[in-house]
Amino acid sequence: xxxxxxxxxxxxxxxxxxxxxxxxxxxDLQPLLETQSAHxxxxxxxLKEVLPGISRRTFTPxxxxxxxxxxxxxxxxxxxxxxxxxxxxxxxxxxxxxxVLATGGKPGEYQAAFMYCEEPCxxxxxxxxxxxxxxxxxxxxxxxxxxxxxxxxxxxxxxxxPSTASLVLEARRRRIPIIRLDDxxxxxxxxxARQQRIEATITGRTSGIAIxxxxxxxxxxxxxxxxxxxxxxxxxLRHVENLPEAIAELGFPIVxxxxxxxxxxxxxxxxxxxxxxxxxxxxxxxYSNRVLIERYIYGSDFRALVINNxxxxxxxxxxxxVFGDGLHTIAQLVEEVNRDPRRGNGxxxxxxxxxxxxxxxxxxxxxxxxxxxxxxxxxxVHLKSxxxxxxxxxxxxxxxxxxxxxxxLFERVARIISLDICGIxxxxxxxxxxxxxxxGAIIEVNAAPGFRMHLDPTFGxxxxxxxxxxxxxxxxxxxxxxxxxxxxxxxGKTTTTRLIxxxxxxxxxxxxxxxxxxxxxxxxLIYKGDCSGPAxxxxxxxDTSVEFAVLECARGGILRSGLGFDSSDVAVITNIAExxxxxxxxxxxxxxxxxKGVVAASVRPxxxxxxxxxxxxxxxxxxxxxxxxxxxxxxxxxxxxxxxCEAGGLAATYDEGYIMIxxxxxxxxxxxxxxxPIAFGGAARFNIANVLGATLAAxxxxxxxxxxxxxxxxxxxxxxxxxxxxxHFNVGxxxxxxxYAHNAHGLRALGEYVRAARAERRLGVxxxxxxxxxxxxxxxxxxxxxxxxxxxxxxxxxxRGRTEFEIASLLRSGxxxxxxxxxxxxxxxxxxAVGYALGKAQPGDxxxxxVENVQQVIARLKELAHKQVTAMAG
Numbered sequence: 103x104x105x106x107x108x109x110x111x112x113x114x115x116x117x118x119x120x121x122x123x124x125x126x127x128x129x130d131l132q133p134l135l136e137t138q139s140a141h142x143x144x145x146x147x148x149l150k151e152v153l154p155g156i157s158r159r160t161f162t163p164x165x166x167x168x169x170x171x172x173x174x175x176x177x178x179x180x181x182x183x184x185x186x187x188x189x190x191x192x193x194x195x196x197x198x199x200x201x202v203l204a205t206g207g208k209p210g211e212y213q214a215a216f217m218y219c220e221e222p223c224x225x226x227x228x229x230x231x232x233x234x235x236x237x238x239x240x241x242x243x244x245x246x247x248x249x250x251x252x253x254x255x256x257x258x259x260x261x262x263x264p265s266t267a268s269l270v271l272e273a274r275r276r277r278i279p280i281i282r283l284d285d286x287x288x289x290x291x292x293x294x295a296r297q298q299r300i301e302a303t304i305t306g307r308t309s310g311i312a313i314x315x316x317x318x319x320x321x322x323x324x325x326x327x328x329x330x331x332x333x334x335x336x337x338x339l340r341h342v343e344n345l346p347e348a349i350a351e352l353g354f355p356i357v358x359x360x361x362x363x364x365x366x367x368x369x370x371x372x373x374x375x376x377x378x379x380x381x382x383x384x385x386x387x388x389y390s391n392r393v394l395i396e397r398y399i400y401g402s403d404f405r406a407l408v409i410n411n412x413x414x415x416x417x418x419x420x421x422x423x424v425f426g427d428g429l430h431t432i433a434q435l436v437e438e439v440n441r442d443p444r445r446g447n448g449x450x451x452x453x454x455x456x457x458x459x460x461x462x463x464x465x466x467x468x469x470x471x472x473x474x475x476x477x478x479x480x481x482x483v484h485l486k487s488x489x490x491x492x493x494x495x496x497x498x499x500x501x502x503x504x505x506x507x508x509x510x511l512f513e514r515v516a517r518i519i520s521l522d523i524c525g526i527x528x529x530x531x532x533x534x535x536x537x538x539x540x541x542g543a544i545i546e547v548n549a550a551p552g553f554r555m556h557l558d559p560t561f562g563x564x565x566x567x568x569x570x571x572x573x574x575x576x577x578x579x580x581x582x583x584x585x586x587x588x589x590x591x592x593x594g595k596t597t598t599t600r601l602i603x604x605x606x607x608x609x610x611x612x613x614x615x616x617x618x619x620x621x622x623x624x625x626x627l628i629y630k631g632d633c634s635g636p637a638x639x640x641x642x643x644x645d646t647s648v649e650f651a652v653l654e655c656a657r658g659g660i661l662r663s664g665l666g667f668d669s670s671d672v673a674v675i676t677n678i679a680e681x682x683x684x685x686x687x688x689x690x691x692x693x694x695x696x697x698k699g700v701v702a703a704s705v706r707p708x709x710x711x712x713x714x715x716x717x718x719x720x721x722x723x724x725x726x727x728x729x730x731x732x733x734x735x736x737x738x739x740x741x742x743x744x745x746x747c748e749a750g751g752l753a754a755t756y757d758e759g760y761i762m763i764x765x766x767x768x769x770x771x772x773x774x775x776x777x778x779p780i781a782f783g784g785a786a787r788f789n790i791a792n793v794l795g796a797t798l799a800a801x802x803x804x805x806x807x808x809x810x811x812x813x814x815x816x817x818x819x820x821x822x823x824x825x826x827x828x829x830h831f832n833v834g835x836x837x838x839x840x841x842y843a844h845n846a847h848g849l850r851a852l853g854e855y856v857r858a859a860r861a862e863r864r865l866g867v868x869x870x871x872x873x874x875x876x877x878x879x880x881x882x883x884x885x886x887x888x889x890x891x892x893x894x895x896x897x898x899x900x901x902r903g904r905t906e907f908e909i910a911s912l913l914r915s916g917x918x919x920x921x922x923x924x925x926x927x928x929x930x931x932x933x934x935a936v937g938y939a940l941g942k943a944q945p946g947d948x949x950x951x952x953v954e955n956v957q958q959v960i961a962r963l964k965e966l967a968h969k970q971v972t973a974m975a976g
Contacts, residue, residue, distance in 0.1 A: 133971075639665070899955070
């Protein structure tokens with residue numbers, strides 16, 4: 103079995119618009135199918151023995167073992183993805199979606215997709231599932247225990263903690279976009295200029311000074327004491343020699359803890375002897391070079407949570423403990439408690455397992471107990487001195503029992519420290535009476551307080567404490583979104599995106615743009631290269647200056663990683679034509695349309711899907727989108743547009759020399775084509791189509807009509823506005839046209855313009871892209887022969903798996919099929935080919951260069967043009 107490749111999808115994708123986290127395995131099963139097809143029923147039975155839970159997933163009621171009636175290759179794939187899902191389930195992760203598809207390429211080649219919860223876990227589950235099936239087919243043993251243990255450890259390492267997870271879940275409920283910014287808890291909520299960022303329960307609004315002061319327990323106590331908030335008396339020491347003096351001043355019992363500690367680490371409470379105080383001092387020094395000595399306050403341990411200066415929850419915390427039954431030892435009771443499925447390691451579970459450490463043994467020794475002691479029935483045996491959940495403690499929700507005076511006090515504490523999310527630790531007999539009168543005190547104030555005790559208390563009512571955080575960050579129901587326009591199709595994407603971006607800038611928006619040329623922020627190129635994939639889209643959406651995003655979306659990025667955004671406001675689909683077929687498991691136009699259709703289907707309800715009504719496959723996308731369908735056509739009498747507008751729909755057409763928007767029966771003239779430079783007086787019809795799509799995108803985005811018209815009049819096929827797209831140069835008396843057309847569909851559209859242009863002869867510098875099918879390269883040659891009077895064949899620097907001879911031969915085959923008498927020359931180097939064509943050209947000729955290295959060719963043409971001008975002036 104050959105696992106050819108594995109792709110990780112992180113957004114809307116070819117397989118699903120709902121399930122964004124998918125692993126896609128590219129499998130070549132042909133070698134196995136030739137030798138093992140007869141053994142597949144035994145394989146399925148063996149797999150059920152190894153992973154019994156897979157029966158619920160693969161052999162479900164209504165489907166039963168009828169799975170085995172499917173083609174053998176599909177059965178193998180179904181077993182693989184089911185195993186990958188079940189492995190994650192065994193490790194405590196819920197994953198259920200999968201799908202299998204024969205690629206349509208060579209026999210036995212499949213793609214199999216399955217859901218993952220955490221990316222490293224999904225990768226491991228996928229490779230393990232393949233290895234497991236191979237082992238079972240050959241009768242080899244395979245121990246899944248270590249893999250499942252590794253999956254659990256991986257999950258613990260990479261999964262969000264409960265606090266971050268609750269905020270992310272609440273954001274998803276509100277349709278607020280989420281981008282994870284690192285492997286920890288740093289998360290972006292929203293896009294561009296409207297985003298907010300969090301790290302666990304610290305927000306971008308949290309004051310750095312407040313965090314610093316909350317971390318300094320003595321500074322916090324001083325601030326609160328100065329405001330007449332009850333706090334325990336205490337002092338800060340650096341040296342243990344000063345401890346007796348502090349004890350004499352405070353008296354026993356005392357608390358010893360690191361000054362800037364957290365989660366109870368290094369803290370010891372209810373100390374009653376100097377010897378115990380010295381031991382506690384040494385332990386605290388492990389976490390801080392300054393140690394806080396405080397008077398011990400009697401009562402229970404409480405945590406109050408204040409968000410945006412409003413009290414939202416409170417819990418009573420109890421230290422880790424076991425209850426005797428008169429039969430079992432303390433060690434046995436701890437083991438039994440830790441079997442509770444709610445308990446786990448770290449913060450991933452509702453409760454944390456009780457870990458017996460030196461402090462636990464010391465606490466038991468004070469009572470004369472060891473782990474072998476059998477406590478009497480009903481006796482509570484404490485194993486930790488602090489009540490933190492991270493050390494195995496429990497929590498009881500008491501939000502509804504907090505006295506109003508205490509609520510006002512807690513809100514005042516948060517304002518004094520200036521924390522937007524504030525955890526307040528209190529020791530008091532209870533919170534149902536004012537702590538100002540019941541002897542209670544504020545022990546600590548915490549920045550980044552954990553939410554776990556409120557979200558999933560051991561006892562009492564869970565509280566959605568994430569909701570007030572999102573209310574604070576996104577008031578009045580805000581979603582943190584900026585306008586996002588996505589553009590895809592086979593040809594015309596880059597010109598369309600550039601037009602829309604310039605219209606947005608003209609309309610007053612700071613605009614982010616991704617294209618096959620690079621990433622632009624408000625017109626400045628920040629990265630040069632092919633940036634039509636999800637990583638580039640996210641670079642724009644992460645930028646805090648961007649108020650409007652225009653994103654070119656190519657098929658490759660969608661197949662490899664999914665979209666880089668969860669949804670868009672507007673999508674423009676330019677056309678679907680033969681290009682890149684045979685790559686990434688896409689072998690026909692229907693599958694290619696499905697890939698491009700991901701962009702259309704990602705438009706949010708209430709958004710707009712702008713479709714080319716002249717393209718059957720694009721027009722068919724209207725049937726599975728959520729957004730409002732908007733059409734454009736080069737033909738005013740297009741019957742699809744007529745029916746759409748008669749039903750009250752919106753469209754744009756090219757009508758008697760004008761760009762027109764039609765809304766129902768209302769016609770809105772936008773601009774005469776003669777005033778739109780990139781239309782070349784109507785000769786460049788493909789650019790008119792691009793203008794129609796871009797104009798509609800700007801119009802439905804609320805960009806003003808003057809801004810739209812201004813850009814249409816100003817935008818040119820220049821090296822600044824559209825490098826490599828219909829760029830014209832004059833080299834002496836020869837006109838040169840540089841264009842990026844790299845497939846037969848694009849060349850055919852360009853050919854309409856070239857044939858209409860005034861020229862004595864038309865010379866073409868052409869190439870074929872090496873990773874395209876033979877028939878695609880042949881079609882490029884044939885189309886060239888219909889357009890040009892003379893052809894120069896060149897090669898790209900990156901031959902993409904072919905030889906120069908292969909590419910040139912295929913192009914010649916297409917040329918000769920269309921025109922056996924065509925003059926053809928061969929110059930493999932691009933600049934050499936340009937020089938040769940210009941050397942052959944006579945005054946009045948048109949030389950068309952289908953370019954690869956746009957900047958290099960443009961620089962050479964400008965140099966040659968300058969030399970010609972200089973020579974003529976001389």
